Amino acid sequence: METIRVPVAIVGAGPVGLVLGHLLDAAGVETVVLERRSRAYVEQRVRAGVIEFGIANFLAEVGAGERMRDEGLVHHGIELRFEGRSHRVPLAELSDGHPITVYGQTELVKDLNRLRLERDRPLLFETEVEAIEGLEADRPVVVATGPEGPVRVEADWVVGADGAHGVATRCVPEGVFSVASRTYPYAWLGILAEAAPATEELIYCRHERGFALYSMRSPTISRLYLGVDPSESLENWSDDRIWAELNARLATAEMPTIEEGTSSSARSRRCARSCAPRCATGAWCSPGTRPTSCRPRAPKG
Numbered sequence: 001m002e003t004i005r006v007p008v009a010i011v012g013a014g015p016v017g018l019v020l021g022h023l024l025d026a027a028g029v030e031t032v033v034l035e036r037r038s039r040a041y042v043e044q045r046v047r048a049g050v051i052e053f054g055i056a057n058f059l060a061e062v063g064a065g066e067r068m069r070d071e072g073l074v075h076h077g078i079e080l081r082f083e084g085r086s087h088r089v090p091l092a093e094l095s096d097g098h099p100i101t102v103y104g105q106t107e108l109v110k111d112l113n114r115l116r117l118e119r120d121r122p123l124l125f126e127t128e129v130e131a132i133e134g135l136e137a138d139r140p141v142v143v144a145t146g147p148e149g150p151v152r153v154e155a156d157w158v159v160g161a162d163g164a165h166g167v168a169t170r171c172v173p174e175g176v177f178s179v180a181s182r183t184y185p186y187a188w189l190g191i192l193a194e195a196a197p198a199t200e201e202l203i204y205c206r207h208e209r210g211f212a213l214y215s216m217r218s219p220t221i222s223r224l225y226l227g228v229d230p231s232e233s234l235e236n237w238s239d240d241r242i243w244a245e246l247n248a249r250l251a252t253a254e255m256p257t258i259e260e261g262t263s264s265s266a267r268s269r270r271c272a273r274s275c276a277p278r279c280a281t282g283a284w285c286s287p288g289t290r291p292t293s294c295r296p297r298a299p300k301g
């Protein structure tokens, strides 16, 4: 069995785990990041896409924003659409000139992986954490299985950055925090389409048939979401049906149809929110998805 001893073990190589690893590295603190998926998988997994002003600045300040600055799409407003009409919200005008940046979370993960690996810092892909033991002791142990077999990491601090459904929360001793969660009666069906965006800014649309979001990732790739019934199987959503539904929800007199493209990925996710207090206790701490304040009911982008 491989045993690693390190001051900080980070479970999960999403944006939160990778940014934290990057910051600790800059502060001279050694870390190991354990990620259950392969590098290829996390660098292709389609995720979020809107980065808010403060985060974009922060990433630039810590040296992780160079490609985002060159390739990200800066938007000064968004459109809210309901009852067949569009209403532009001039975000930058309303917030002392703070735009948002459209830049795929996947791209950010690629940048952060590269930064970490260029510095030769340990990032163990295909290493699934199964348990975190001894959290109330001085030196907890992360138990995982990697491509070569069992891995044991002894650390002063273990950081659970493994997302909303990760293992870390389950390992926290009872009574440390309480989690309140609410499951909404809809799921997000997201597609990535090879189609030039039909709009310059994001459109968030409320419609009696359900929510729709027109977003994009680049001048040639659109990212679209539909709020759907979570009990319905993804197989029922053919490309034709997805485009018909997007058109039905997003249509206005000025934009009766949107350009269809080849959809290269589709996924459906039940929407649940959970909120817990930010937590750092004993040798365990949890940033990221779980402890942040409640997310909006719709995907941002």
Ligand SMILES: Cc1cc2nc3c(=O)[nH]c(=O)nc-3n(C[C@H](O)[C@H](O)[C@H](O)COP(=O)(O)OP(=O)(O)OC[C@H]3O[C@@H](n4cnc5c(N)ncnc54)[C@H](O)[C@@H]3O)c2cc1C
Residues within 6 Å of the ligand: 011, 012, 013, 014, 015, 016, 017, 034, 035, 036, 037, 042, 047, 048, 049, 050, 051, 052, 105, 127, 128, 129, 130, 161, 162, 163, 164, 165, 166, 167, 188, 190, 269, 287, 288, 289, 290, 298, 299, 300, 301
């Ligand atoms: C539809 C949708 C749209 C969104 N749009 C936006 C947006 O536009 N802008 C925005 O800011 N946010 C958006 N979000 C939220 C954003 O995606 C999350 O806040 C973000 O992914 C959280 O990052 P994270 O690093 O905490 O978790 P994750 O990105 O989930 O990363 C966790 C990592 O841990 C790994 N992992 C899990 N379990 C284990 C284990 N047992 N062992 C080892 N590794 C493990 C996972 O493989 C993953 O790589 C959106 C979310 C959804 C669902």
